[in-house]
Amino acid sequence: MCSLSFFCLFLLSTLIFILGIYYLMIDYSIFIEWELFNLNGSMVVMTLILDWMSLIFMSFVMYISSLVIYYSEDYMVGEKNMNRFIMIVLMFIFSMGFLIISPNLVSIRLGWDGLGLVSYCLVIYYQNVKSYSAGMLTFLSNRLGDVAILFSIAWMLNFGGWNYIYYYDFILNSFEMKLITMLIILAAMTSSAQIPFSSWLPAAMAAPTPVSALVHSSTLVTAGVYLLIRFSPMLIIYNYGWFLLLVGCMTMFMAGLGANYEFDLKSIIALSTLSQLGLMMSILAMGYSKLAFFHLLCHALFKALLFMCAGSMIHNLKDSQDIRFMGSIVNFMPLTSICFNVSSLSLCGMPFLAGFYSKDLILEMVCMSWINCLIFLMYFFSTGLTASYSFRLFYYSMFGENNFYSNFSFNDNSFFISFGMIFLLFVAVFGGSLLSWLIFPIPYMIVLPYYLKFLTITVVIFGSYFGYLISKLSFFHELFSVNFLSFVSFMGSMWFMPFLSTKMISYLPLKFGYYSLKSFDFGWGEILGGQGLYNLFVYMLDYMQYWYDSNFKLYLLTFIFWMFILFILF
Template identity: 80%
Template sequence: MYMFSFCLLSFFPLFLISIFIFILGIYYLMFDYSVFIEWEIFNLNSTMVVMTFIFDWMSLIFMSFVMYISSLVIYYSEGYMSGEKNMDRFVIIVLMFIFSMAFLIISPNLISILLGWDGLGLVSYCLVIYYQNVKSYSAGMLTALSNRIGDVSILISICWMLNFGGWNYLYYCDFISSSFEMKFITMLIILAAMTKSAQIPFSSWLPAAMAAPTPVSALVHSSTLVTAGVYLLIRFSPMLKIYDLGWFLLLIGCMTMFMSGLGANFEFDLKSIIALSTLSQLGLMMGILSMGYSNLSFFHLLIHALFKALLFICAGSVIHNLKDFQDIRFMGSLVNFMPLTCICFNVSSLSLCGMPFLAGFYSKDLILEMVCLSWLNCLIFFLFFFSTGLTASYSFRLFYYSMFGDNNCYSVFSLNDGSYYISFSMIGLLVVSVFGGSLLSWLIFPFPYIIVLPYYLKFLTIFVVLLGFYFGYLISNFYFSIELFSLSMFSFVSFYGSMWFMPFISTSLISYFPLSLGYFSSKSLDCSWGELFGGQGLYNLFLYLINYIQFWYDSNFKIYLLSFVFWMFTLFIYLLLF
């Protein structure tokens, strides 16, 4: 009863706060209103150390989405983690995670951004290693060390901005934008955003973070941790235009989108497929942001948070009913046993693919039409549309394996939609996944884009999606050759299915260079020469000197007493005799 009340105590305030903040965000958006709060803590060498908060339509609407998804995820955790002994501890860690993300969203100051940024990294490590096994520890270490690169780059940018007299980047975007220092700081912020949003070559930690519980995955991979880098770059988007750094980010985003979309078509783990789709959408956000459409990138960020949270929650429901089986080859005909879960799962998958009049259509179709309208080379154009087709391909492949065919589960499994908590959370996210795109498109873009394109470009998006569906059907049936495709083309499948060997390279770099160097230095310095000439050596030296001095002190004291007694006796005899 205590766990139930604790989840409810967390669910209701978050849900009410999200609705209030969303209404406030719409008010700020309609009247173009923003509030900037600054509190000076102390002065350091004529530099003010201040705590600043900015409340505008972007931060308020994003924070309301984070609160809404978090409230439903916590409510969903009551059903998904019903046998957990430490439920209160789990909810407290999730609340710390939400607080860190909210702190990052409303901070325009690099120091307060670092507090939320590091809070996300630390709490995400605690959540990834929650199940406390070797795989979880390895995934948590990979996640923490990959994100530390971005933390260090933000620390360097904070030190560099000490020359400017403050750390509020909003003040410096226009006034000193021509200086080399701001260009260097912008490059450091891009590096930090690439690590947190898992762009190439830092992509390997995101599928590894699937070792966390599924409610955490639904929260982390929809609206919090992985979107922090994109959100930071949206705030820094004027600097990308000034210094012409968008071309680099565009190439990185397109390569990430292509790599993850191709890898998801050869993956059999349910949560890893959805994690790779998150990586693909992050690449799409980065790509359209680098082209100068920051509002459009933010629009897709919000829409993606809605249907990706629903996708993870439905996947968690399936895994929960299958007694923690995650291999899609063990599924089949789930629609006969779990109709509500399958309906929500397919709606979120279609929204991910950009099918018309679902939430994802309003952002993805607009993004691809802006790509058609922009001045881009053939490679970037091909990567955008081919990656969209790959998204439809792995979505249909997932649909084919889980909904069609024979039931490949064990006979002891009891499949149903019986949990009230899981069903309520799915329905709460299903509504916004269907209607949220239309609502947000009229709010963020009150004057619609007029995009005039020829017929073949207008219909290219829907054609690519349908072609991707057919391609996914071919992959599901292994229709490429007579024998099994994954065995006949083993090198091809192993390369693209393992994210271009990125996890192996990342873990090898971490294990062979920093960790091996740390072990060697610990063994040869700390435990040998460091002990001899360091703390233990100094301790033994001082102990020897103290004992030596004490010996002479004690000996001299004894000699002094004997000589004193002797001379006093001599003086007494002398006085007696004379």
């Protein structure tokens, strides 16, 4: 089933990509609508939009998914229900595709709910306590976004329909659309794990690594960014950009700082995803929606490759994810090391790789934009932190001594894993330039002074050197961690957000729900409701049965007595 799914998705992705490029060249869009039913003057219409943006994004999702499924053939080799796993992943892809091509809030809600439900099934796939806790945190955090979309669907009833693209021209001075935009921003923040909803993203690493590659590159976490790209005209009109810009920069800064104190391989890559999501949100908030979409596509390519390489290392190291147990992997797994380093350099913005074309353009647009010093410093400091944790990860895993056990035997001989990585390697190198020529046929004219033009590459080089120093002076770094334990704990634990999120979820809504259930459903509601009525009827029947069975003579005597009284009276 893996091979068949791979072939079908790969073929479909190629066809959709060609169609998307054609629509981009001729500037063409198709709306497909059919009315399901009419309710109180509001038509419930099933709508699909096929334009260059939805088609190219869907082709990328299918391309990455096809390689992830093929990669899973070897990675999930011990899985007894392999077909079940593939079916769940296909449901995940279908939900994302449905969300991408929907300009209608009702159908977006269906795709969104499918993503949330299937992601829960995938996070708890290994069925242990850690997975269950992570799955519940992921599910409940994303439920907030679901509720926000439900509220926005209810408010859009005032317009007589749910196709938001039709109402772009009527949203000036509209209180309803202002409120709907706020709700959509809340939904996007939960799905894309912006502050204060960031804690679920590293927790979702409990899922199998192929699923992580899919989730962190092109599906669940990018759904919020994609939704806001579609709603970007409303962000500009209602001036919500400042809030989103601040949240995105804080998320980017927090994730980059936390990744430098993390030792779990998958968690470091998850925090790098969080950092890039903050970058996309913040550049989107400035009004560059096309640029945010461009970085979304480039990020999907190299992040999927990064996760596949991490999965290959974990698979060969017998499920060990601690980077302190790695070292000199380049001597044993050269192909994985090449792919890993190319994707890491692409993440840092190394010239002429996929990440460079989007990231460099974003940072240069930031230099040209009207922003304050705080946002400017956070942008470039976060870029340096990206290079820092990437180089630290590279140093721990590729150089140094062999820190793994002597009975480990690992290599690059797995055909399915190597096949998936090689195919993604090509697009991680050439995809950025191809997309930049397609999406920006007329290039941006950016004129900057020398010190700003070279600031990006300078920050990346200094960040890499800082990451090298952190890794090289590990003894000093450990002493620093001990001496400043409170600071390191605060930065390394994402500003205590996982603790706050879990406490808030467990003590506020879940405890309240538990006590409500205990007091009302199992308490007063049960006594005064169904169980109370049942006991009353049983008592009355028993009482009547008692008189009927045991005291028939008493009935007769009572009847004669009352007849005698009536005879005397009348």
